[in-house]
Amino acid sequence: MSIIIAGGGIVGITLALAISHETQGRQLVNLIEASDLDMRFSSDTPGRSIALSEATCTTLSAFKIWSSLEPIATKITNIHISDRGFPGSIIMRATDYNVSSLGHVIELKSALRILLILLKDAPGISIYCPNKISHIERTKDFVRVILDNQRTLCGTLLVAADGTSSNVAKICGIKQYHIQYPQRAVVATISTQLEHKGWAFERFTTDGPLAMLPIKNGYSSVVWCQSISNAEATYRLSDQEFLIQLQKTFGWRLGHLENTGKRKIYPLKLQIVGQNISHRLILIGNAAQTLHPVAGQGFNLGIRDVMSLIDTLKIVWKNKKDKGDSRSLQYYQKLRERDVRTTIAITNGLINIFSTKKALLVIGRTVGMAVIDHTPQLRNIIAQWTLGWLKS
Secondary structure: OEEEEEOOOHHHHHHHHHHHHHHOOOOOEEEEOOOOHHHHOOOOOOOOEEEEEHHHHHHHHHOOOHHHHHHHOEEEOEEEEEEOOOOOEEEEEHHHHOOOOOEEEEEHHHHHHHHHHHHHHOOOEEEEOOOOEEEEEEOOOOEEEEEOOOOEEEEEEEEEOOOOOOHHHHHOOOOEEEEEEEEEEEEEEEEEOOOOOOEEEEEEOOOOOEEEEEOHHHOEEEEEEEEHHHHHHHHHOOHHHHHHHHHHHHOOOOOOEEEEOOOEEEEEEEEEEOOOEEOOEEEOHHHOEEOOOHHHOHHHHHHHHHHHHHHHHHHHHHHOOOOOOHHHHHHHHHHHHHHHHHHHHHHHHHHHHHHOOOHHHHHHHHHHHHHHHOOHHHHHHHHHHHHOOOOO
């Protein structure tokens, strides 16, 4: 029987392509997406960009996906981490770790357009789009999904990859817990006087972190997290006023900030589920955990969900077992538990540490950054986590 995937975002499509590749299309996959994928990704307007760790790129390469995405990706060759208003910084260079890059940045909409082409050509995958799931019935031996057009799909395993507001989680009664950060993220694409040359910047402020990521054609992608009131004010600024305020916060490492594209604003929250498995159900990606964008680990964590699920399915296929039985689900959960818990703790901790104005913590983080930058062993640990090599 089939594996049913709910959600045609980047994680859901990656999982479908990975299953198709690993089984050469022998494992049937039904992928359901509520929106019209062709319309959703047809616009040429630049949108959000995401950072891929080197380990994520390696995983995508193993599934024969990376070769299609690499032409639109920009290498991160150096990372500069700083704390606004305080001395000390951390600099990581790819050459220090004998790699060509510390990761890559891709524009999400462009990546999804390419993945959609791969999806339509991949063997063993049926796409139901645009279709919403209206009912889910989980029996002892299979799961039955009824779509909004009354079409019925049956499989042995349902994978929820339908994002933060997971419809599958709601229908199946999966409890979701969230912390609403008192912040918003303002996102934009800008051009700069100096070439970025593969430099990525993370600048912490007491109002929230500011990330500047290198993207194609010399542009940089801005993710500026601020308090709700400041973010909304920033969003409403004229282009010139926005660039002036961004220059004050970021500095002059890329010279004069020259032009900006259309800005978008997003709420920020940490959301987790009570359990990422249930009877014949697995939740992955943002449906399982939604993170603050600091350090850019959300997508990478979702891809590690995919990799762990593929590792689980390989054992199931080899031993001809039931893909959705409790032992298979528990094995997957065990693979993911520590990594998810650790990544959430680190990202949440970064927000708390760098948002505080308490004198002792401010002194501690300033000294800490200086110590890390001058201690190769400590800097190596951070680099390995950034690369995705550090095993949680």
